[in-house]
Amino acid sequence: MNPLISILIENIKLPFRYLKLALVVTDYFYDFLRYFNYSKTIETRKSKEINIAKILELCHSIEKGLVLKNTKIGFGQSKINRLINLLEKHIYQYGFDYYSHLALKVLSDYIEFNRTNNLEVDFFQKNLERLNSLDSGKKYIDFYRGAVLTINRCEIMNSLNKSFPDLVKSRHSIRDFCHKDVDIEKINNAISLAQRTPSSCNRQSARVHVFKEKTDKLKLLELQRGASGFAEEIPLLLVVTTDLSCWDNRNERNQGFIDGGMFSMSLIYALHSYGLATCPLNLAFEKERDISFRVAAKIPDSESLIVMIATGEIPESFKVAQSQRRRLEEIIFFH
């Protein structure tokens, strides 16, 4: 075709492309409505699912407090009070279930830690006993191994050359690292392995930004806010992003998060397979923090943030949060 004609056709098409893309606003509004209707943002909304998510979240933040190297005595009392109130209502409304049992076990470990450190725990203990007495069925006895698991480096290393299930089961979010520089060769190898991740039409939108300098890391971690108590310890930070240039049209508006998320999980397993400790750190920001983080990290505007991964050599012995999983039958739906 004559190049002039093809330029003309291209230019005629252009306004239609803009119009098509402008309709993405309706898609974002659709996303917004679904988020508004079903997320737990609106405090007055009540459902069993919302309760369970809140219980899991509170339990996890208590477990996380218990695994830190310098756990503060009496930390998180307002969260404990929230958990007690929530449990009371949950048990009253839905009966004593797996999650009530889990939460009371976490509460019990919290009380034990504080009692051992000579903190007055009578109020929490009374509530624990009262809530435990509501467990009439006593069905959930064996599943819980404690809020905190202590693991040795050699247990992890021994699992690495075994089967995939062994590798998966030996991975934990580790919030404690060796004070040793990370071998960058391992990072390159892990990223290269993560490149084997499938991606939509093989567009491979994931990018990894690596931060080694202490001041850079602390600046990013301060903005991130999810690593208090172990931020200073982190030897290396990886920020995974998705390049928006790879995506097209209305339907792919969220595709980068899938691509980037899948890549990130592969990267976490790859780092683990090279014997490195990892902890994913969310980059779920409101607009203002997203911009501040992007500026601080010098990440191009064309990339969207996926997740940050703290990594470093595994210490000889360390504690991890139990992070009890939901029951299989609750998450599988055969159609």
Ligand SMILES: Cc1cc2nc3c(=O)[nH]c(=O)nc-3n(C[C@H](O)[C@H](O)[C@H](O)COP(=O)(O)O)c2cc1C
């Ligand atoms: C997207 C994402 C964001 C996370 N953000 C944080 C965080 O900010 N701080 C933290 O300590 N852990 C964070 N985690 C780790 C989770 O708490 C952890 O994966 C979960 O409790 C399951 O435990 P496990 O990784 O040990 O199996 C994050 C995990 C994911 C997947």
